[in-house]
Every structure is written in structure tokens, then in C-alpha cells.
Amino acid sequence: MTVSKVLFIIFGVLAVFGGIGAITRKNIVHALLLLVFTFLNVAAIFFLTQAYFLAMVQILVYAGAIMVLFIFVIMLLNLRTYGEEEQTHRKQRWIALVLSILVLAEFVCVLATMTFTAVGGGFTPDFIAANGGSTKVFGIELFNQMLLPFEVASVVLLVAMVGAIILVKKEKSGGEATRTWEPGLQPSAEVAEEEV
Secondary structure (H helix, E strand, O other): OOHHHHHHHHHHHHHHHHHHHHHHOOOHHHHHHHHHHHHHHHHHHHHHOOOHHHHHHHHHHHHHHHHHHHHHHHHHHOHHHHHHOOOOOOHHHHHHHHHHHHHHHHHHHHHHHOOOOOOOOOOOHHHHHHOOOHHHHHHHHHHHOOHHHHHHHHHHHHHHHHHHHHHHHHHHHOOOOOOOOOOOOOOOHHHHHHHO
């Protein structure tokens, strides 16, 4: 066994355990840290397979920007205490389990019937090298052939962020009246801070 195969197996096992840890943690901050660990192991696998552009995108976009966005949403929605709150939708776990099994079965069926050919009909290493390298070919293919799905995905993410902000604003402003104080009976600094 070569060194690259051993490293591939090590990073793959670490990525799987990191992913399992991310979905089983009750503390959401710990889950996010395990998710970053998983992303970094996937980036290492990309490096081993000489997909350097994808490895850098994995580190910069997923382990960097996406995780910052997740942390921002956690702080915005105050999800740090989510695990401590009583969960009332217990039957949703069974629905999620059934759907997970169905998605796994669908994935196995697709994987068993697919043929591994080059996407776009013939992106061989010689073709990529003759056309300026993998980054250039990837960029041309992304912004020529896949521009519409790329832009649709960005609009969907933007709408999701705006929706989350609107939901939080409604929740914070819903039915909370501010206390009024009689003239000359202003509160101390500690009481005013608790009111805010």
C-alpha cells in the first residue's frame, strides 16, 4: 500500500467520524467544530487526489465562510440553549429516520447503476492541461454551462438569510411591551440593563 492510499483511508475515516460526531452532539457549537474538522479532512482528500482548486474552495468557502454564516445564525437565533430546551416533536424523529433510510436507498441505487464517465464528454488530464489547467477549465464550464444553476443557488441562499432575519425580528418584537417609569423614578443602571 502506498503512502497516499494510507493517508486517503485515514482522512476518509476521520471525515466520517467527524460527520457522525457533528450530527450526534447536543451542544451545537461542538457540532460546528466537528463539522469544520470534517471539512478540513475532505479538503485533505482533495489535495491527495491532486484536485487543488477544490481543496482550496473547501477550506475557504466551507470551512471558512459557510461556518462563519452558521455561527452568525446561531448567535442571531440564540440556538446555543436549544439542546437544553424540552423538545415536543418526538414523532418527527421517526419521520426523519424513515426519510433517511429512503434517501440512503436512493443513493445506493443511483451509485449502483451509474457509469463513471467524464462529465461534459471527455475532460481527460491531457485535455485539461492543453486548455490551461483545471482551474481555467472549471471556471469556463461553471460560468458558461452552469451559470443559471449557480445564480439560482445564490438567490436561494440570499432569500433564506433574509427570511431568517425577518423571523427573528418578528419573534423579538412579538407582544413585548417596554416598561414605562414615573417621572423622578428612573431605574438604576443594573435594572435598565436587565430591561434591555
